[in-house]
Amino acid sequence: RVLVGTKVDESHANWVIAYNMLTGIRVAVSRTNAKLDRALTDADFDVKQKSTFDIAGNELVPSAKYDFKFKDYAPWVFRHLRALFRLDPADYLMSLTGKYILSELGSPGKSGSFFYFSRDYKYIIKTIHHAEHKFLRKILKDYYQHVKDNPNTLLSQFYGLHRVKMPYGRKIHFVVMNNLFPPHRDIHQTFDLKGSTIGRDYREDDLETNPRATLKDLNWLRRKRHLELGIQKKRLFLAQLLKDVRLLQRLQIMDYSLLIGIHDLEKGNEENLRGKTLRVFNPGGNNTSDDFDPHSVLMRTPSKLENQRKARELRQMIQSEKPVPMGETSNMMPEELEEGQSRPGFIFNQDDGGFRATHEDNTPGEEIYYLGVIDCLTHYGIIKKIEHFWKGLSSDRSQISALPPHEYGERFINFISNVTMSQEEAFRAAQERDAR
Ligand code: ATP
Ligand code: CA
Ligand code: CA
Numbered sequence: 001r002v003l004v005g006t007k008v009d010e011s012h013a014n015w016v017i018a019y020n021m022l023t024g025i026r027v028a029v030s031r032t033n034a035k036l037d038r039a040l041t042d043a044d045f046d047v048k049q050k051s052t053f054d055i056a057g058n059e060l061v062p063s064a065k066y067d068f069k070f071k072d073y074a075p076w077v078f079r080h081l082r083a084l085f086r087l088d089p090a091d092y093l094m095s096l097t098g099k100y101i102l103s104e105l106g107s108p109g110k111s112g113s114f115f116y117f118s119r120d121y122k123y124i125i126k127t128i129h130h131a132e133h134k135f136l137r138k139i140l141k142d143y144y145q146h147v148k149d150n151p152n153t154l155l156s157q158f159y160g161l162h163r164v165k166m167p168y169g170r171k172i173h174f175v176v177m178n179n180l181f182p183p184h185r186d187i188h189q190t191f192d193l194k195g196s197t198i199g200r201d202y203r204e205d206d207l208e209t210n211p212r213a214t215l216k217d218l219n220w221l222r223r224k225r226h227l228e229l230g231i232q233k234k235r236l237f238l239a240q241l242l243k244d245v246r247l248l249q250r251l252q253i254m255d256y257s258l259l260i261g262i263h264d265l266e267k268g269n270e271e272n273l274r275g276k277t278l279r280v281f282n283p284g285g286n287n288t289s290d291d292f293d294p295h296s297v298l299m300r301t302p303s304k305l306e307n308q309r310k311a312r313e314l315r316q317m318i319q320s321e322k323p324v325p326m327g328e329t330s331n332m333m334p335e336e337l338e339e340g341q342s343r344p345g346f347i348f349n350q351d352d353g354g355f356r357a358t359h360e361d362n363t364p365g366e367e368i369y370y371l372g373v374i375d376c377l378t379h380y381g382i383i384k385k386i387e388h389f390w391k392g393l394s395s396d397r398s399q400i401s402a403l404p405p406h407e408y409g410e411r412f413i414n415f416i417s418n419v420t421m422s423q424e425e426a427f428r429a430a431q432e433r434d435a436r
Helices: 015-034 042-046 075-084 089-095 130-149 217-222 231-250 307-319 382-394 405-419 423-435
Strands: 005-007 048-053 068-073 102-105 115-118 123-128 158-165 171-178 189-193 214-216 257-264 277-279 298-300 355-358 364-374
Touching: 015 048, 015 068, 015 075, 015 089, 015 158, 015 171, 042 075, 042 130, 068 075, 075 130, 075 158, 123 130, 130 158, 130 171, 130 231, 189 217, 214 217, 231 355, 231 364, 231 405
Parallel strands: 189 214
Antiparallel strands: 005 102, 048 068, 068 158, 102 115, 115 123, 123 171, 158 171, 189 257, 257 364, 277 298, 355 364
């Protein structure tokens, strides 16, 4: 399969789906955010709000280019989640507004999910399976409580859960979440780590054609890589990771990974220059399902145009409860993007939007990490149990990726803890090993 990240415009096969997703989000989000804030109730977690879009429109729903149905799940819960993650409502809408909106990330992974980036690269829309959708609704209260108790959680940040259905089409469920990687920094290397070694290898030969491919556990080990955090940052990071994993274990979740994007400060930004075409890396090569990498996209960083005016307008609309107009082309970028991506107050985004390596003595290191726990909606259900049994016949049972949630979490934490240490610590550990 060929992997090509493409701008979704009117000529794109999935243009209508993408358009409907964004139209639905825009209407649903502005509707909820137009109301006065209030505390959540238990009932908010079960709400489904249905809208029917058509060319004519009505008092509740503005007219749209295409006919489709849209469902917004637990809108108040997600409004509160967005607030906890400190998203500005106008900024959120603006990122998900406009015409060429999204770049689609070509061929899907094993799971069959599609990924779309908002045009400012801040948000990812991921289509999810019905089972994942049902599961997220089921755990939403626990997730919400966890985010409340852990503002610095490393878990995927979910901003919305929706469904679109086109006439005669199937139902498409999707979530909106944070893109862990920043729009303004080159990511020189990416790792997706599970703590499993079986099948967790990206073919090193293929790196020549795909220098920015997402590498895995075995590639990490082979490079003797470390997440170079000195004592203080290491403690912060592992403490949060442990709390997050405890939640995942309790909710019977497995198959998640720690996604790490590494920006090498010595290399700096070579290609990621505003206004230039940003080639994150070239497709062309064969893409086996396991090598799927949404960041292998060709995308254009849009130029700055009337941002402030647009943001002002949107804020006014939200405040005045007017529906945000639909279907309008907009090339505006949120202002914030121009200023880098630091999310003030969040520990793991404190250094230029990421978490900078430190030495043993706490002086800054040469890398910035952009990291988080992704793909955390796989419930250890029937399918995984079968896979576990089946693979367990032929491989070392503790190394296969489909472990029961408790063991999965322990292995995950162990792996990550073992590779988190400053350069100095890693150097000494290697010396000690050699001495033995
Ligand atoms: P599978 O179940 O086969 O692992 P999937 O379709 O569930 O695949 P994910 O594991 O969620 O997909 O993501 C696949 C890849 O997409 C990751 O390895 C990573 O490169 C990228 N990705 C996923 N989520 C994010 C995110 N929030 N920010 C940045 N990149 C992401
Ligand atoms: Ca995954
Ligand atoms: Ca998955």
